[in-house]
Structure formats: C-alpha cells, structure tokens
Amino acid sequence: MSAPAHSPSSGDHGAAWQRTQRRLRAELGEDIYLSWFARIELESVDTSGAANLSVPTRFLKSWILSHYADRILRAFQEENSDVQRIELSLRTAGGRAPAAARAPAANAATAPRTGTAQPAPQINGADNAAGGGLVGSPLDRRMGFDSFLVGRSNALAHAAAQEVAKARAGEAIRYNPLYVHAAVGLGKTHLLHAIAGAAETGGRRVLYLTAERFMFGFVSALRAQTALAFKETLRGIDMLVIDDVQFLQGKTVSAEFGHTLNALIDAGRQVVVAADRPPTELESLDDRLRSRLAGGLAVEMASLDEDLRLSILKSRVTVAREANLGFDVPPSVLAYVARTVTANGRDLDGAVNRLLAHNTLTGAAVTLEMAEEALRDLIRNREPKRVKIEDIQRIVARHYNVSRADILSARRTATVVRPRQIAMYLSKVLTLRSLPEIGRRFGGRDHTTVLHAVRKIDGLLHSDNALAEDVDLLKRMLSE
C-alpha cells in the first residue's frame, strides 16, 4: 500500500512517481500527457533529493527541460517531499551521436521500454504509414539551386540558403532559424525546395512542410490521439523547413509550432522558415514566437530587377526549347517581356507559357507584335496600379503640344478636345479609377463626358491607324 499523498514514504519512490504521473495526467490532459510524460521513467531518487528521470530521446529531453521541468518537480514534490530537484538523462548509455540517433535502426534500438510504438520519421512525400506520423510535402527537384537565379534582390537570401543547405549534420549552426520573407511569387518556395533538396542530397534528414500541412498534421494527430507520433517524426530530423508560416492559425497550433521551434533549435537542428512578411508582422503568432523567429537570420528578397527577370526568362525559354525545338524567342522579345512583365516570377513563367502556346498552337513566329498580343492582359492587369492620372495628363499634353491646364480647361477647340479625350481614355484603361472620379480629375466634368470620350477613342482605334499608333506609343511611355 503506498503512503498517503502528502506524507510520502521516502523509501517508496516508485509508487510516488506513479502517483505523480497520474497527477500530471489529470492536470494536463491525456494528449499532452501522452505526448511528453508517458515515456519518462524514474531511475532513482538519491540521498541529495535529486530525482533521476530518463527519457529515450534527446528531443524529448530538450523539450521537457524547456517546458515542463518545473511542473514535474512540483507534482513530484507533492507526492514525495524528499525530492528537491529533477535531473533528466537519456536512457541509452552515454547518449547517442546525432547521426546515429536519427537512423531508423537507432530509433528501433532505442525504442522505449514501455513498448510505445515509435514510428520512423516520415520524410517528404513518403506514405503516411504510421498514424500521427508527419508526412512532408513533396519536394520539387526542379526547384534546386542550379535553377535559382541570383541578382541584387536575392543575393543575401541565396548566400544564407546555400550556407544552411551545405552544413553537415552536427556542424555548428550559424543562422537558426533562417527566415526568408518576400512578396508573392519572388522565389521563396523555390529557395526552400533548393535548401531542402540540397540538404537531403548531403545526407541530412529533412522535413519540408507547408504551414497547412503542419497544421493538418498536428490537428489530425490530436484527433487520433497520436500527437506523440507527430512529435517523434520531428525528433528524427536534422532540418525542418516550413513554407508560408503566415498561414499558421489558432492558439494550439501556434503554441505547438513554438514548442517545435524551440525544441529543434535547442537540440541543434536547423529550422528554415518562409513567409510573405517579416516576423514582426505575423499577427497570428505571439510575441515570444515572433521574436524567436527573428532571432536567427531574417532576410528579405526584394522585387526581381530587370536583369534578373531577363535571366529567369532566358532560362525558362531554354527549358521550353528542349521539348519544343522550334520555339525561338528573339532577344528583343525577351527584353520586352523582362521590361513589361514586372510583377513576379510566376508571371514570367506565365508569359513564357503563353508565348509557347501561341507559337505551337497557331504556328505564329514569336515577334514583338505577337508577344504584345499574347501578353496584353498580363501586362495591362499590372499597369493600372502604377499609372497616375496626373502622369497621363502630363504626357498626353506634352505629346500634343498643349498644356495640362488646357486639358483640364473648358476649351473646346479641336487641338485640345482630342488630346483631352485620349487622356480620359487612357485614364480609364490604365488606372482603376471610376468614370466619376476621372471626371472630377479632369476639371470637374460629368462621368457621361468621360464615357463619351472613352467610347469615341475606342471606336476610332479600329479605323484610324495614326491614332492607334499614337495611343500605343503613349501607353508605352506611361509604362516606362
């Protein structure tokens, strides 16, 4: 019979530990208990009051030490007042070398004595054989370092990424976490795949996850009560790569992400994260987590400059030519696309796909005119955001040798009316302003006047070649 809870027998440490476990289970709930406490074993309580507990893995040790050591001590003291402190050790003699610890054979060899199932780590794209094991998102090998082109905007991120990818397991880690942020389509995912692929090729065990996959894995593990397997998967890796962390949502998930991050970093594993904003702006995560994310190296990739856009286009065309030998894109067209398709890498891919489609489906050679036609909406969609009505008025006025004041005035002479109508038309097609807004910006005119001008010019463009050329030229001048 064990001693009463608050007057423990110092000789019956095992029973006191069992009660401590029951206490922790009741206090923390089944999920958390099974995740972290089920495999702790009491080795001894020595005369100085040190309770020697053992766990089967380094990962579990670091996690428990950083999150639950105080709690265990308090609970144990409630049951056995001899206990003064907690010491945590690895169950295998002398600990394990990191590489051995991560080998599946070593996992089996160090399987907990309690007999709890211990799945081998699930690596990227592998089958989800073990319930609760975390399955990585598939890696696209085409997105490697060899196809990642470097320019002013991404040189720093690229250098840091290479360093992180090339490090050997067990080597000192310089940037942890490496946090890469950039706007949409500027190459974050590409860089992450390159890091993960290169590290895997170098023999490291890498888990690449989108934030959604991380959330899904964790939530389903909780539901299936296999949160332990989820954590065990993380335990067996050298590098965790998480894309789009701005999508991490929910208190439990972000708490779990925080624990994961801390445990991995504390255990000397590399973490690489990408997001569309800097760590300080991740509103869905708490302050501590944000500062942990910013605590390694946070590096931004800026917009692709024109030279880099041109290099990306050339490389895409080269790849496309491998399967389509007749696909010939003259340098002038490449330069035009690099100059006008400015938004991001995804649009550059789209532009090459369209040129290829036009070329192969219609047999038309790729010329400047064909490219303008094929990419019209891709370019036009981007233009309204950049062009200002004031710029349109200024450039049209200069082109027709009138003043901007003339354009805004009430004068109705032909030399002023036509430029005014063209400026109104361009304001409609190149900006997102409404007709009434455009009317206001043209000397307080009514929206029907603007509509009339837009229709008039639109109609003339089909019949008046000189006007069509003028308008085309003005558009180009405005997009420079």
Ligand SMILES: Nc1ncnc2c1ncn2[C@@H]1O[C@H](COP(=O)(O)OP(=O)(O)OP(=O)(O)O)[C@@H](O)[C@H]1O
């Ligand atoms: N520096 C680069 N070199 C080669 N390709 C690039 C580069 N930057 C972007 N790309 C290409 O642009 C496309 C979009 O890039 P990616 O998917 O990596 O962007 P992202 O920043 O992850 O976007 P999102 O925020 O939408 O997830 C991809 O095809 C990618 O290969």
